[in-house]
Amino acid sequence: MRLQSAFPNGPHQPMADLEEGALVYLPDDQMSAWLVLFPPTGKGERLSFPKLCHVLATHNIVSGINWPLLRHISNESDRYFRPLPIAMGTAPVGGEDGRVVDRYSRCPAQAPLVDELGQSDYIKLKLVQDIQQDDVICEILPHTKGTPGSTVTGRPIPAPAGQPAVIPQGRNTYLSEDGRYLLAERTGHLRFSGRNFQVNPVLELYDEDLHGKQNIKYLGDIHVHGDLCCGTSVYAIGSVQIDGVVEDCTIEAGEHIIVSSGVQGQNHAVLRAQKSVFAKYLEHCTVYARQDVNADCIINCQIFSNDTVRARTGRGSVIGGTVHAARQVDAAAVGSMAECPTHIILGGQPCEEAERTRITNDLAGVENQIKKLEQQPKTPQREQALSKLHLTHCVAQMKLEKFSKELAAQQAHSLSDSPHLLCSIAYPGTTVSVGRDSFRITQIRRECSIGLANGVVGPVEVR
Structure with a gap:
């Protein structure tokens, strides 16, 4: 079109007088505008800065104009036939999502503290967290609104707001009036269920509360401040923590069992935990744990663990009895110099079996x-x-x-999970079984790992 206007009488006739030409390209999303200038012909004039502004206005370009560039090109000689980004829209900025800032850990430490002598401190094992009424469990940071954007024609572009935080409010918790904090509704033990925080009630038992044979059941956690004597049965929906020694007793817990001293079971004590069992020592008792069993010493026990049986601190010994672990038995020493019969059974689902x-x-x-x-x-x-x-x-x-x-x-x-026995020393008299195959240790083995390889039980390498 411009070429025809420059030569209205044909290509061999004098050029017409045309002022500088301007082409504005506006994409469909209107997030940018491009300016292409064409030189004047004959005695035509160049477009001044005000005229360039008028060109943009006729195309409704009113936002995001690059004013320095627009002023600069009005004086440039080589500005022709080049697409110039004369205006850019503003993209919307989405709002920030709400967040939860925890004041208490969702996953308390699962291992006891070990001192410089290699002794485990099961008293300070904090599988449950104490909390007082009205204590802040977590802070809920609100979501924010986004910042709207704009096209070069001035059309606003809405911005998405952030998503509100998922508040982990569970049993016995409540929100502050402004919705900013999650607080404990009562004093108890705080735990995270995987979806929310819950405050479980705690039954505190002292020596004067424990006399004779008792059958104690509680819909929460139980904390025994002392020993648990013969004939007592304890059942808790939550965890059971005992500061002293457990004798001929039955303990069942929907969570963990923690015995700060140890268990002298006299071949009658039974401990059942839906999670882990922690004890200073285990002697002549039967233990069922859906997760780990941890002790400094295990002597003549029947142990059933759906995960790992670990005896690495203190004496770190497993002597006598039968230890059935789904994944691993990890001990400093297995068996004894006296060749006490010790049976390690690996794999399967011990508790279910x-x-x-x-x-x-x-x-x-x-x-x-x-x-x-x-x-x-x-x-x-x-x-x-x-x-x-x-x-x-x-x-x-x-x-x-x-x-x-x-x-x-x-x-x-x-x-297929390659269960194995891992120990620093294994004594004769120890038998390791996986499935239907067994391996009997006939001489002292040090720093060994025994498991299933190519369908046969024997020494294996563990990576």
């Missing part, structure tokens, strides 16, 4: 009782007893089928 064995034995006992009752004359009392036994038998069978299916599904996975 032990539970299945118990249910199988109970089922056999119920079946014997049913047979005996069926041989007796029919009476209303006999029929009532038989009805109860048949119900118990049905429930036990359902549990047994459930455990069998779960163990069958997990068996291949358990063996």
Whole structure:
């Protein structure tokens, strides 16, 4: 078009007088504007700065104009046929998401402190965190609004606001009036459930509260300030912490079991934890833990752990008994110079397998009782007893089928994880079993690792 205007009478005629030309390119998103200038022809004049401003105004370009560039090019001689970024829009800036700043740890330390002599301090083991009523658990920082942007034509571009923080409010917690802080509604033990903070009530028991055989059940945590004597049974939804010694007792916890001194079980004590068990020492007792078992010394015990059994601090010994760990047994010493029979079983799901064995034995006992009752004359009392036994038998069978299916599904996975025994010294009399294969130690081995390799149990390298 401009070429035709410059030569209206044909290419061999004199050029017409045209002032400097200006082309403005505006993309669809209107986030930029480009200016291309064409030289004047004949006696045409150059575009002055005010005229250039008028050109932009006719295209509704009113925002983000590069004024220094616009002033500069009005005096430049080589400004033609070059696309110049004459205006740029402003992109919107999204708001910041809200955040939660914790005042308490979501994952307390899972290992006891070890002093310079290699002794573990289970008293200071803080698997649970004490909190007082109205203490601040965490601070909730609010989300912010975004900063809107603008196109070069002045059209506003809205900015997305930040997402509000997910408040981890759980049981026995509340928000401050301004919604800025999460606080404890009561005094107790604070723990993070994986989704929110919860404050569990704590039952504090002292020596004067523990006399004779007792059956203690509590929907929270239990803290025993002293020893737990023979015949006492303790059941807690949360954790059980005992500052003294545990004798012939039964302890079941929905979380952790912590025995600051140790367990002298007399072959009758039973500890069951849905998470980990920590004790100064374990002697002549049975322990079930869905996670780890940690002790300075384990002597003649039946241990079932779905993860790791660890005895590395203090004496760091595992002597006698049977230790069944799904993943690893890690000890300074296994067995004894006297060749005390010590059996290490690796892999599988120890707690579930032990539970299945118990249910199988109970089922056999119920079946014997049913047979005996069926041989007796029919009476209303006999029929009532038989009805109860048949119900118990049905429930036990359902549990047994459930455990069998779960163990069958997990068996291949358990063996593929390469469970192993890791120890500084292993004495003769120690047997290590994985699946159906076993390895018996007949001479002292130092700094050894024993596990399954190519279907055979023996020394292996652990990376």
